[in-house]
Amino acid sequence: MRKxxxxxxxxxxxxxxxxxxxxxxxxxxxxxxxxxxxxDLLFNDIRSDSDGSRKPDFVxxxxxxxxxxxxxxxxxxxxxxxxxxxxxxxxxxxxRVAIAPSFGDIFFxxxxxxxxxxxxxxxxRCNELRAALARNPxxxxxxxxxxxxxxxxxxxxxxxxxxxxxxxxxxxxxLLAGMxxxxxxxxxxxxxxxxxxxxxxxxxxx
Amino acid sequence: xxxxxFDHIWDRHTIMVRPDGAVLLHVGRHLVHDGSRAGFxxxxxxxxxxxxxxxxxxxxxxxxxxxxxxLEAIAEPHRREMVAALTENARASNVTLFDLGDVRxxxxxxxxxxxxxxxxxLLMVCGDSHTATHGALGALxxxxxxxxxxxxxATQTLWQSSRPKSMRVTVDGDLGPGVTxxxxxLAIIAKISAAGGTGHVIEYAGxxxxxxxxxxRMTVCNMSIEAGARAGMVAPDETxxxxxxxxxxxxxxxxxxxxxxYWRGLVSAPDAVFDSEVYLDAAEIEPMAxxxxxxxxxxxxxxxxxxxxxxxxxxxxxxIERALEYMGLKPGMRMEEIPINxxxxxxxxxxxxxxxxxxxxxxRGRKAIIPALVVAGSGLVKQQAEAEGLDAIFKAAGFxxxxxxxxxxxxxxxxxxxxxxxxxxxxxxxxxxxxxRGARTHxxxxxxxxxxxxxxxxTDVRKLMAGGI
Ligand code: SF4
Numbered sequence: 055m056r057k058x059x060x061x062x063x064x065x066x067x068x069x070x071x072x073x074x075x076x077x078x079x080x081x082x083x084x085x086x087x088x089x090x091x092x093x094d095l096l097f098n099d100i101r102s103d104s105d106g107s108r109k110p111d112f113v114x115x116x117x118x119x120x121x122x123x124x125x126x127x128x129x130x131x132x133x134x135x136x137x138x139x140x141x142x143x144x145x146x147x148x149x150r151v152a153i154a155p156s157f158g159d160i161f162f163x164x165x166x167x168x169x170x171x172x173x174x175x176x177x178x179r180c181n182e183l184r185a186a187l188a189r190n191p192x193x194x195x196x197x198x199x200x201x202x203x204x205x206x207x208x209x210x211x212x213x214x215x216x217x218x219x220x221x222x223x224x225x226x227x228x229l230l231a232g233m234x235x236x237x238x239x240x241x242x243x244x245x246x247x248x249x250x251x252x253x254x255x256x257x258x259x260x
Numbered sequence: 261x262x263x264x265x266f267d268h269i270w271d272r273h274t275i276m277v278r279p280d281g282a283v284l285l286h287v288g289r290h291l292v293h294d295g296s297r298a299g300f301x302x303x304x305x306x307x308x309x310x311x312x313x314x315x316x317x318x319x320x321x322x323x324x325x326x327x328x329x330x331l332e333a334i335a336e337p338h339r340r341e342m343v344a345a346l347t348e349n350a351r352a353s354n355v356t357l358f359d360l361g362d363v364r365x366x367x368x369x370x371x372x373x374x375x376x377x378x379x380x381x382l383l384m385v386c387g388d389s390h391t392a393t394h395g396a397l398g399a400l401x402x403x404x405x406x407x408x409x410x411x412x413x414a415t416q417t418l419w420q421s422s423r424p425k426s427m428r429v430t431v432d433g434d435l436g437p438g439v440t441x442x443x444x445x446l447a448i449i450a451k452i453s454a455a456g457g458t459g460h461v462i463e464y465a466g467x468x469x470x471x472x473x474x475x476x477r478m479t480v481c482n483m484s485i486e487a488g489a490r491a492g493m494v495a496p497d498e499t500x501x502x503x504x505x506x507x508x509x510x511x512x513x514x515x516x517x518x519x520x521x522y523w524r525g526l527v528s529a530p531d532a533v534f535d536s537e538v539y540l541d542a543a544e545i546e547p548m549a550x551x552x553x554x555x556x557x558x559x560x561x562x563x564x565x566x567x568x569x570x571x572x573x574x575x576x577x578x579x580i581e582r583a584l585e586y587m588g589l590k591p592g593m594r595m596e597e598i599p600i601n602x603x604x605x606x607x608x609x610x611x612x613x614x615x616x617x618x619x620x621x622x623x624r625g626r627k628a629i630i631p632a633l634v635v636a637g638s639g640l641v642k643q644q645a646e647a648e649g650l651d652a653i654f655k656a657a658g659f660x661x662x663x664x665x666x667x668x669x670x671x672x673x674x675x676x677x678x679x680x681x682x683x684x685x686x687x688x689x690x691x692x693x694x695x696x697r698g699a700r701t702h703x704x705x706x707x708x709x710x711x712x713x714x715x716x717x718x719t720d721v722r723k724l725m726a727g728g729i
Contacts, residue, residue: 081693084295085323085338085339085342085672086338087297087298087301087341088297088298088301088302088406089301136389136403136405137405138405138406138407139406160405163421164405164407167405167407167408168407222280223279223280224278224279224280224282225280234407235407235411235419236306236308236410236411236414236415239284239411239414239415239417239419240308240414240415242275242276242284245275245276246275246284246286246415246416246417249275249286250286250416253286257288257381257519257522258515258518259379259510259511259515259516259518259519260288260289260315260379260382
């Protein structure tokens with residue numbers, strides 16, 4: 055997993071509360087191989103018409119937001135069905151951070167497994183940020199995990215603030231080190247090995 | 261044993277607790293299926309082997325054809341690739357596979373118990389939400405996500421960010437004629453809501469479950485997730501041991517005696533405290549059917565479709581209105597007025613031998629007046645049903661008799677319900693579009709599904725049992 059270094063990137067505002075994982079990636083695409091990427095399917099049904107043509111007014115279809123790596127969303131982002139593909143679609147489309155007043159639980163947990171950072175900021179600040187980004191299409195935000203700060207929008211004189219965010223210290227370490235759960239668990243092999251010996255002795259039939 | 265059954269299994273499988281509170285759990289046995297390709301792929305990319313192939317078991321189910329149990333019968337190339345990838349991954353990593361063409365192939369949650377892979381006291385996982393099914397044997401069984409599948413393959417362990425809470429659902433008494441385990445779980449979900457079990461592991465207790473067959477307990481535990489729960493379980497007892505004895509992957513010989521001695525102790529202590537408790541009276545449960553787009557939208561068959569005007573708040577009023585609009589139903593209609601255009605009997609909820617027997621009992625000597633599909637949960641269930649002549653009963657009644665797999669439960673293999681059609685289905689989810697775009701699912705028991713097939717509407721199966729129709 056790639057190390058999470060400070061992100062300074064275009065931020066896109068998404069003006070919809072309760073975006074569920076079905077909206078992030080519809081179920082009918084789940085057969086696609088992970089290696090083929092899910093980026094082009096991100097928000098498929100809200101981003102495109104049924105004939106597949108992109109809706110020009112959808113935020114991510116606007117040229118100013120091309121290359122966005124930060125998504126600023128509304129409350130309860132990523133609710134609904136537990137599919138991890140939702141995080142993959144965002145990551146594959148180039149996003150590294152989502153900022154929202156709240157997230158769906160499973161989506162939130164899945165994010166860290168994929169080196170994707172979900173940040174909770176107060177609802178009022180999220181609203182301000184989205185408004186400022188909408189007024190200044192293509193403006194950037196700085197996400198500094200080391201300092202636990204979101205700074206911006208930068209480069210425009212509109213709505214700038216430095217926002218502190220909370221993150222579990224252990225998860226922060228893993229992200230900064232670029233260590234995924236598997237690497238961390240494998241580093242605990244000795245403890246696991248000892249556990250397995252005891253387990254096998256107690257339940258030899260497994 | 262102190263504490264609850266859940267506490268015991270959780271603690272027994274806890275390897276370590278991380279500074280952030282996350283718990284590393286050991287996985288007793290792991291099940292994979294044809295949707296597990298990404299999990300294997302991520303492992304290969306990291307150059308890691310499967311840590312315990314002897315404790316990993318697989319079978320293709322989601323994408324397989326119900327017309328023939330062969331790879332060639334899967335017409336659509338993407339689906340065929342998913343199944344072929346499982347064969348290849350299992351071979352390359354020495355994982356036990358019940359592949360197409362093997363009579364032991366079937367829905368992953370049917371073959372686990374059937375093969376004796378599922379055992380009391382084990383922590384089990386599978387990359388599928390309905391893994392809770394295995395809790396019927398007194399296992400603690402969770403559904404996991406794709407990254408977690410590769411994590412389990414690589415390490416035989418699983419991280420859980422927090423310890424679930426515990427809930428006990430007690431149902432006492434005898435079920436009336438025509439009332440089945442499916443009706444029990446639909447009644448439980450209707451009572452506690454589709455979010456009622458969120459963050460909890462449910463233990464089902466009381467005489468109704470003690471007197472229930474293993475198959476019935478599996479139906480109940482299967483739908484725990486539809487009540488929002490992480491898992492559902494029933495303490496093992498003589499019914500469990502009798503079911504397991506002699507199954508291929510269950511302990512044998514001296515191990516069997518030792519295992520049963522341990523399993524007998526797997527009960528919640530009399531003074532164990534649950535975070536929440538729910539009670540139902542079995543005598544009050546009727547045959548049920550769902551009318552909306554959430555499993556909690558279910559009502560007794562003698563009842564009425566609710567009127568959103570009577571909903572307790574605006575949010576629920578809106579939810580009922582949207583559900584009725586999607587379902588094309590009117591408030592206050594009698595449940596028995598719901599028209600049915602198609603019937604599906606199958607899925608990990610209701611595709612075991614008892615389910616097929618119950619449906620065949622209703623179909624016997626009658627004629628389906630709408631398309632009806634019966635899909636056994638495994639090759640062995642299908643074989644057993646054929647030995648009992650159930651296939652002949654279904655075919656004579658005009659039902660299609662399919663090859664084992666998930667089929668119309670989710671439609672990933674192409675068995676779908678047409679837009680706008682009402683389908684009486686023995687599966688577990690009636691979400692918008694679950695059985696196909698615009699499909700209208702009505703969750704029912706196998707007997708109720710067979711009744712709907714012969715009448716073309718939701719029908720109280722008790723009337724047919726009395727020979728009325
Ligand atoms: S039968 Fe349905 S619910 Fe069960 S595993 Fe298959 S798709 Fe999932």
